[in-house]
Amino acid sequence: METVATLLANAEKVLITGHVKADGDCLGTESVLFHLCKAMGKDVRVMNPDAPDSRFAFLAEYCDFEVFDQEVGIPTFDLAFVCDCSVLSRLGALGVELAAASGNRVVVDHHPLDQAEPGLWQAMILEPTAAASGLLAVRFAEHLGVELPLPALEAAFAAIAADTGWFKYSNADSPAWECAAKLVEGGVVPDTLYRAIHQNSLQEHPKGIGLALSNVEYFSEGRVAMTKISQAELQSAGAILDDTDEVLDILRAVKTVDAVAVLLERTGGSVKASLRSKVDTDVREIATRLGGGGHVRASGISFQEGVSLEEAWDLLRRELCI
Numbered sequence: 132m133e134t135v136a137t138l139l140a141n142a143e144k145v146l147i148t149g150h151v152k153a154d155g156d157c158l159g160t161e162s163v164l165f166h167l168c169k170a171m172g173k174d175v176r177v178m179n180p181d182a183p184d185s186r187f188a189f190l191a192e193y194c195d196f197e198v199f200d201q202e203v204g205i206p207t208f209d210l211a212f213v214c215d216c217s218v219l220s221r222l223g224a225l226g227v228e229l230a231a232a233s234g235n236r237v238v239v240d241h242h243p244l245d246q247a248e249p250g251l252w253q254a255m256i257l258e259p260t261a262a263a264s265g266l267l268a269v270r271f272a273e274h275l276g277v278e279l280p281l282p283a284l285e286a287a288f289a290a291i292a293a294d295t296g297w298f299k300y301s302n303a304d305s306p307a308w309e310c311a312a313k314l315v316e317g318g319v320v321p322d323t324l325y326r327a328i329h330q331n332s333l334q335e336h337p338k339g340i341g342l343a344l345s346n347v348e349y350f351s352e353g354r355v356a357m358t359k360i361s362q363a364e365l366q367s368a369g370a371i372l373d374d375t376d377e378v379l380d381i382l383r384a385v386k387t388v389d390a391v392a393v394l395l396e397r398t399g400g401s402v403k404a405s406l407r408s409k410v411d412t413d414v415r416e417i418a419t420r421l422g423g424g425g426h427v428r429a430s431g432i433s434f435q436e437g438v439s440l441e442e443a444w445d446l447l448r449r450e451l452c453i
């Protein structure tokens with residue numbers, strides 16, 4: 132942390148970025164670092180491979196999330212923060228530019244480091260036992276003795292809540308609760324944030340959840356629940372399913388189930404899978420074997436272009452049902 136503090140102290144221009152399809156933790160971490168840099172008088176910009184998840188739109192009120200455009204490229208920087216991942220390929224085309232740029236690069240992440248990229252990172256705030264990257268960003272601000280404004284506290288809370296499923300998953304440990312308590316003391320109102328993030332969906336969304344749930348199949352004596360949903364199904368029903376968290380939660384609530392996989396065909400045809408487990412299954416290991424990654428109890432895979440929903444289903448079923 133000290134090395135990162137020194138690099139930041141010596142930096143004027145700061146770039147903050149994160150992985151493709153940034154989730155609540157990634158966006159929240161970026162937001163905390165953005166406000167931290169602002170408070171320190173830095174020239175700071177946040178740029179991601181794609182537009183932020185609409186559920187976290189409220190964060191954009193106080194933090195400008197720019198979207199990478201290959202024609203324009205990334206801004207010059209003295210220091211770049213890469214949030215919620217430490218693998219350059221997770222940044223898409225933005226990562227290629229980042230690796231070629233001349234400034235320092237640091238990571239703020241809580242995923243286990245499984246791909247050594249020598250020389251790429253000058254320092255890391257990497258703590259695989261931390262519930263969320265957002266928690267590490269808060270610790271960094273504390274380390275620097277910089278007081279964060281309310282929007283940054285809200286962003287940090289959103290980050291921790293996102294990765295712990297609102298403090299109900301196994302990673303909701305005492306440091307996570309302790310940090311959350313401090314954020315609430317600082318003025319965060321959890322139910323306001325909950326409404327903004329989770330009670331703001333479109334009318335078509337529950338229909339998407341219903342479709343996904345109706346496609347469920349159980350394997351391995353009920354220990355594995357899998358479901359899939361195609362764009363054709365969504366479109367013909369006038370449904371949407373931007374977020375599969377609710378589906379994962381409902382399937383995981385089934386008594387016999389330990390591992391859940393939800394496969395979603397994105398518009399454009401590429402397939403993503405979200406994996407969760409309750410107690411026994413190491414979904415990180417399974418996701419890693421199929422080109423994805425994440426945590427032991429929560430992982431994801433973006434299958435390569437050209438892999439159909441059925442093919443992805445078969446691949447995953449073979450790995451999950453042993």
Ligand SMILES: [Mn+2]
Pocket residue numbers: 156157215241263264294
């Ligand atoms: Mn995370």
